[in-house]
Amino acid sequence: MLGIRTFVKINWLAALILMIVPLVFGAAAHADSFSVTNPPSSQKILPMTGDAGPEADTLRIAMARGEYEPVQIVVHAGDKPLQKVRVSVSSLSGPKGSILPKGQVAVTPLGYVTCKMPSNTWTRLLGDKGGEVPDVLLPDRPMDVQKGRRQPYYITVRTLPTDQAGDYSGTVRISATGEKTRELPLLVRVYDIVLPVKSHLRTAFGMDTGYRKLKDADPGQDMDTLLRYAKALLAHRISPCVYGASSQKFNVIPKKGEDGIWDFSGTDRFLSELVPLGLTTFYTCASAGDPTVAEHLKKRGWFDLAYVYMFDEAPMAELPRIREQYQALVRAVPGVKILQVGWSSTKPLEGLVNIWCPLLGRDDTDALRKARERGEETWWYVCNVPLIPYPNFSWVDYPGIDARITGWMSYKYRIQGLLYYAVDIWDQHPTEHPQPLTTKPSIEEYDRANYANWEPDTYKKLNYGGPRNGCGWLLYPGLGNTPIPSMRLAILRDGFEDYDLFKEVEILATGEGEAAVRARELLDFTTPFDKPIIVSRDRNWTMVDNLLMRRREAILKIAEEFRQPNNPYLKDLRDKQAKMEDKLYPLPAKK
Secondary structure (H helix, E strand, O other): OOOHHHHHHHHHHHHHHHHHHHHHHHHHHHHHHEEEEOOOOOOOOOOOOOOOOOEOOOEEEEEEEOOEEEEEEEEEEOOOOEEEEEEEEOOEEOHHHOEEOHHHEEEEEEEEEEEOOOHHHOEOOOEOOOEEEEEEEOOOOOEEEOOOOEEEEEEEEEOOOOOOOEEEEEEEEEEOOOOOOEEEEEEEEEEEEEOOOOOOOEEEEEEOOOOOOEOOEOHHHOHHHHHHHHHHHHOOOOOEEEOOHHHHHOOOOOEEOOOOOEEOHHHHHHHHHHHHHOOOOEEOOOHHHOHHHHHHHHHOOOHHHEEEEEEEOOOHHHHHHHHHHHHHHHHHOOOOOEEEEOOOOOHHHEOOEOEEEOEOOOOOHHHHHHHHHOOOEEEEEEOOOOOOOOOOOOOOOOOOHHHHHHHHHHHHOOOOEEEEOOOEOOOOOHHHOOOOOOOOOOHHHHHHOOOOOOOOOOOOOOEOOEOOOOOOEOEEEEHHHEEEEEHHHHHHHHHHHHHHHHHHHHHHOOOOOHHHHHHHHHOOOOOOOOOOOEOOOOOOEOOOHHHHHHHHHHHHHHHHHHHOOOOHHHHHHHHHHHHOHHHHOOOOOOO
16 A cells, blocks of 8 residues: 555645646647737738748837838637737837837738739739738727638837837737737837938829719818828828819819919918928829919929829820920929829920829830939839739739839839829729619728628729729728728838838948948849849849848848947847848748
């Protein structure tokens, strides 16, 4: 028989095992219940297939002062569904007691929309079959995740120009009903370079076009709403081009009354509120070519923003009429900015047009270079073209890198502006569809369904044999007539912020010192030759998200070296991070 002491020892050991086993197997069960991965922020994660990034360990963001930058995480449900998944972030503690407060960190679950067919019959993201694509940056809310599915999230940090440069740290928490909360460290490296409020890249994105609107979702409802939408775009470094009904209803474009007196009330309110937020352009139709309007804008320092835009994608047959009207405008207001969309620099219009805006991929690069040498501006635009292999942020089912590399490509080819025709075309045009249309869900129904019932092909018109998924809208209609950004819009913003970073570093890199030479090498996207970023606008540009992120952080580092040339810590940091590149920005395995 066992002695009492031996019996107690055995039973104590058994009790201990009974306590440990549930913990061990509980942890394993927890690990199986959901996992978290960390793909690049520009990578669109499909709900059940394809790469979803490496397992999340430490989340990290590198950014300038005065910008937004997201990190992406993906919550994977295992062999059972997850209920009420929430992602939350603490404030971020930085150097010398500085803090990035919670108000500067946004959590947005990504909502999926279903493309019944891929745009133009095939995309790199979906292939030749339809499917679900992430695009809606939903307001922060609990999300249910079905068994075997994925739920992506953006965690977007905003820095102010006044924020202290340095290393910040905080914690990301992922919770779900009945599951143990996961915690991940979030590290944010804020580099000592400030992005300007007003972008170096001029933009003009059509807003409130006055047609194809859903009930209770109309930027032109009143002037306050119009400004709310405009400010949402400016938060993404995009200047609205307000045309259509609201531009006349609120006199955003100056209006001349029957008595011959101009009404500038809407113009003045619009520009007074938006210019301090970084507005880069102001659409006036032809009124900037009127001496009274031009004088009003000049007195207030707004004339440089104004441009004439009259003949959109005009055929050459229109040339005589175009010349006649442009000549009249130039005679009336010398120096007025005239935008010609659809054309590269053309001899008959030289001396009249001073903003050339051809389609990306159909531009004459030599003609545009000569135009810049004459002091004229050169822009690009996209719409339902160009198609693969060119990048085009218009399509919801194109990879995310198409949007981010637009800013990089614009910088490489010295493009100074970007135009897009509409951000809020949300419904089918009744004149294009004489048959009765099915009743659209209300905004409340869209919101309850996390926009999973959204119709991406709002045009219902074929484009080279396939639908136009995403064409004409970069915003979603939200509750209370408030816009909801798309993933494409956020990635575009990131690419435009990259453009501004490159321009700021270019300004610093004018000498012949080591840092200046290194900066110019980094800003040449054709190098290094083993992994170039952009060699041409069609087939020869990288589709690897993390190649952009590696180059971007190297440029952030060199920017800080210009700002702090005598800081020995920076060289040590550069050497350490160079050795960690594969961990920070993993590249896909070679096939």
